[in-house]
Amino acid sequence: SRSINLAVIPGDGIGQEVVSEGLKVLSAVLPQDVKLETKEYDFGAKRYHATGETLTDADLAALKQHDAILLGAIGDPSVPSGVLERGFLLKLRFAFDHHVNLRPSKLLPGVATPLAGQPEIDFVVVREGTEGPYTGNGGTIRKGTEHEVATEVSVNTAFGVERVVRDAFARAQARPRKKLTLVHKNNVLTFAGHLWTNIFNKVAAEFPEVTTDYIHVDAATIYLVTDPARFDVIVTDNLFGDIITDLAAAVSGGIGVAASGNINPSREFPSMFEPVHGSAPDIAGQGKADPTATVLSVALLLRHLGYDAEADRIDAAVTADLTERAGKPARSTSQIGDALAARVAG
Amino acid sequence: SRSINLAVIPGDGIGQEVVSEGLKVLSAVLPQDVKLETKEYDFGAKRYHATGETLTDADLAALKQHDAILLGAIGDPSVPSGVLERGFLLKLRFAFDHHVNLRPSKLLPGVATPLAGQPEIDFVVVREGTEGPYTGNGGTIRKGTEHEVATEVSVNTAFGVERVVRDAFARAQARPRKKLTLVHKNNVLTFAGHLWTNIFNKVAAEFPEVTTDYIHVDAATIYLVTDPARFDVIVTDNLFGDIITDLAAAVSGGIGVAASGNINPSREFPSMFEPVHGSAPDIAGQGKADPTATVLSVALLLRHLGYDAEADRIDAAVTADLTERAGKPARSTSQIGDALAARVAG
Ligand SMILES: CC(C)[C@H](C(=O)O)[C@@H](O)C(=O)O
Numbered sequence: 155s156r157s158i159n160l161a162v163i164p165g166d167g168i169g170q171e172v173v174s175e176g177l178k179v180l181s182a183v184l185p186q187d188v189k190l191e192t193k194e195y196d197f198g199a200k201r202y203h204a205t206g207e208t209l210t211d212a213d214l215a216a217l218k219q220h221d222a223i224l225l226g227a228i229g230d231p232s233v234p235s236g237v238l239e240r241g242f243l244l245k246l247r248f249a250f251d252h253h254v255n256l257r258p259s260k261l262l263p264g265v266a267t268p269l270a271g272q273p274e275i276d277f278v279v280v281r282e283g284t285e286g287p288y289t290g291n292g293g294t295i296r297k298g299t300e301h302e303v304a305t306e307v308s309v310n311t312a313f314g315v316e317r318v319v320r321d322a323f324a325r326a327q328a329r330p331r332k333k334l335t336l337v338h339k340n341n342v343l344t345f346a347g348h349l350w351t352n353i354f355n356k357v358a359a360e361f362p363e364v365t366t367d368y369i370h371v372d373a374a375t376i377y378l379v380t381d382p383a384r385f386d387v388i389v390t391d392n393l394f395g396d397i398i399t400d401l402a403a404a405v406s407g408g409i410g411v412a413a414s415g416n417i418n419p420s421r422e423f424p425s426m427f428e429p430v431h432g433s434a435p436d437i438a439g440q441g442k443a444d445p446t447a448t449v450l451s452v453a454l455l456l457r458h459l460g461y462d463a464e465a466d467r468i469d470a471a472v473t474a475d476l477t478e479r480a481g482k483p484a485r486s487t488s489q490i491g492d493a494l495a496a497r498v499a500g
Numbered sequence: 501s502r503s504i505n506l507a508v509i510p511g512d513g514i515g516q517e518v519v520s521e522g523l524k525v526l527s528a529v530l531p532q533d534v535k536l537e538t539k540e541y542d543f544g545a546k547r548y549h550a551t552g553e554t555l556t557d558a559d560l561a562a563l564k565q566h567d568a569i570l571l572g573a574i575g576d577p578s579v580p581s582g583v584l585e586r587g588f589l590l591k592l593r594f595a596f597d598h599h600v601n602l603r604p605s606k607l608l609p610g611v612a613t614p615l616a617g618q619p620e621i622d623f624v625v626v627r628e629g630t631e632g633p634y635t636g637n638g639g640t641i642r643k644g645t646e647h648e649v650a651t652e653v654s655v656n657t658a659f660g661v662e663r664v665v666r667d668a669f670a671r672a673q674a675r676p677r678k679k680l681t682l683v684h685k686n687n688v689l690t691f692a693g694h695l696w697t698n699i700f701n702k703v704a705a706e707f708p709e710v711t712t713d714y715i716h717v718d719a720a721t722i723y724l725v726t727d728p729a730r731f732d733v734i735v736t737d738n739l740f741g742d743i744i745t746d747l748a749a750a751v752s753g754g755i756g757v758a759a760s761g762n763i764n765p766s767r768e769f770p771s772m773f774e775p776v777h778g779s780a781p782d783i784a785g786q787g788k789a790d791p792t793a794t795v796l797s798v799a800l801l802l803r804h805l806g807y808d809a810e811a812d813r814i815d816a817a818v819t820a821d822l823t824e825r826a827g828k829p830a831r832s833t834s835q836i837g838d839a840l841a842a843r844v845a846g
């Protein structure tokens with residue numbers, strides 16, 4: 155009999171609320187014969203304040219036993235900027251080699267967008283997750299003096315770039331439009347830019363059906379607001395991916411519906427799924443958070459574990475829910491979760 | 501008697517067309533007693549193909565003699581990516597220490613924007629121009645092999661950050677709303693992030709009237725499309741500034757109207773003014789390019805040289821022209837230039 159052994163990390167702020175709804179929908183969608191086991195972990199600001207710890211070796215060993223990880227949100231104004239980000243979120247992505255950071259963007263009918271004219275938006279960003287300017291390489295000399303120098307080193311390897319580029323080509327190949335866009339800044343960041351561009355062109359030869367193009371990251375932000383329909387699959391580095399996926403979320407319904415997966419396709423380590431939004435401490439505990447992004451992250455999780463039919467049911471439920479909900483009064487976090495759970499169970 | 505000794509670099513693609521109109525408006529707006537001298541330089545793809553040169557020491561010595569530089573656009577598909585960018589554009593910014601890269605965004609009444617609901621947009625980005633990931637630091641080992649490693653080093657100095665932060669505070673202080681936002685990614689790029697944040701907070705103490713806030717670059721792209729009215733002055737690093745100013749241009753009327761100044765406030769070297777757009781080889785020579793961005797760059801140039809009244813006249817002419825032009829058939833490059841020249845002369 156089948157089973158899913160899930161690590162659940164509610165985290166900070168609205169994390170607990172949205173994760174509860176995600177689990178509600180997950181339970182509702184799974185067939186009877188699939189045994190769902192969950193174990194909750196208390197990472198985040200509370201644990202950091204209590205123990206000074208963010209993510210220990212023992213924590214990593216425990217998390218490694220799971221099939222996948224569902225995360226709500228990590229971050230609180232009481233913790234200095236960077237401590238939980240570098241000490242937990244990025245540490246986990248690097249430790250578990252989450253090199254495919256998958257962020258789909260789809261503007262559903264009736265969903266509000268800041269763009270005029272309700273353009274067609276349906277693309278996926280494959281963001282590299284373990285290299286680039288995110289490695290923590292760099293340092294500071296003469297800190298706090300007028301002679302301080304701080305460096306940040308973007309590290310890019312053929313190994314790291316090729317595997318994510320290959321993953322993106324395979325995803326493009328599997329989609330109807332079969333188009334892949336490389337986003338970088340190869341006219342300025344020429345060392346990394348040449349590496350990315352050369353590997354992209356090399357791998358392209360193996361996927362003759364996939365149409366390719368290249369655009370600079372600055373121009374990509376223009377297209378995301380003037381012509382988002384031009385994108386099908388985008389592959390890009392860690393930092394550019396961070397920036398353009400927030401913009402992509404904003405134009406395609408907002409961060410309330412933006413899901414993401416931090417994926418290790420080799421399955422050597424469990425992959426982690428999380429909404430793109432943060433912990434939003436200003437609305438925490440009020441039942442105002444939209445759990446849709448978490449529910450869609452559960453769908454990505456299911457797809458990763460091979461439960462494609464269940465993932466499809468969640469996606470369809472969200473589409474139906476958002477379409478019907480357009481223009482109606484706002485619902486609470488649990489009302490939205492209930493509605494989605496009812497739809498996927500039905 | 502007063503004089504302006506201007507270096508003119510038409511460059512590639514539509515550069516020649518838009519620069520002609522910029523000069524037309526400049527001549528029309530200047531009072532009789534100001535002697536305008538211009539000298540044209542042939543930098544760009546043609547010179548590169550003919551001589552292999554992009555910008556020599558002799559060129560820099562010649563350019564240094566001018567009061568300011570007006571640039572059209574540099575770049576052509578016949579030249580490998582990075583050659584003219586690093587070899588000319590960035591070389592010039594670094595050689596002349598253009599550390600204040602000034603990019604105003606203002607959505608004028610009636611001007612088309614991809615955003616719904618015609619939001620209020622009136623802010624200025626002060627982008628650092630001589631540091632960050634743009635220094636060319638970094639390198640490649642084992643090039644072309646499966647073991648290639650390419651690095652890009654972002655270099656940030658207290659000296660470089662403080663001078664641009666101070667410039668931005670002074671600009672915020674001089675504007676009615678007196679608000680300055682620091683945009684960075686200090687939760688991930690903690691070395692550079694701490695330097696920027698600490699200096700920002702230190703200089704803030706000297707400008708008690710200026711309201712300050714901080715947002716991450718990824719979140720900034722969201723606000724630029726959902727709530728651009730929240731911005732007054734933004735200060736940010738070289739790469740983040742590159743990215744968000746293209747997005748800012750897109751939402752506030754498009755790159756056809758986005759102007760920029762590469763400024764050395766010490767006046768030790770001439771400052772350079774240029775439209776944000778590129779050389780657009782696809783429409784070059786057809787009279788289709790909008791010279792408005794170049795004309796607005798001429799206004800920035802005049803303001804930099806102390807001709808505030810003349811700069812105001814250009815800004816007013818552009819506002820009137822764009823407002824009246826809304827919905828009317830497209831005009832040619834020279835028709836727009838003629839209309840603006842007539843307005844400023846009138
Ligand atoms: C919180 C931060 C470390 C993270 C990132 O920069 O990757 C976030 O912005 C994201 O996109 O998941």
Ligand SMILES: CC(C)[C@H](C(=O)O)[C@@H](O)C(=O)O
Binds near residue numbers: 341342585590742776
């Ligand atoms: C062409 C390129 C070097 C340049 C930059 O990245 O600064 C351009 O994008 C700009 O914004 O002026």
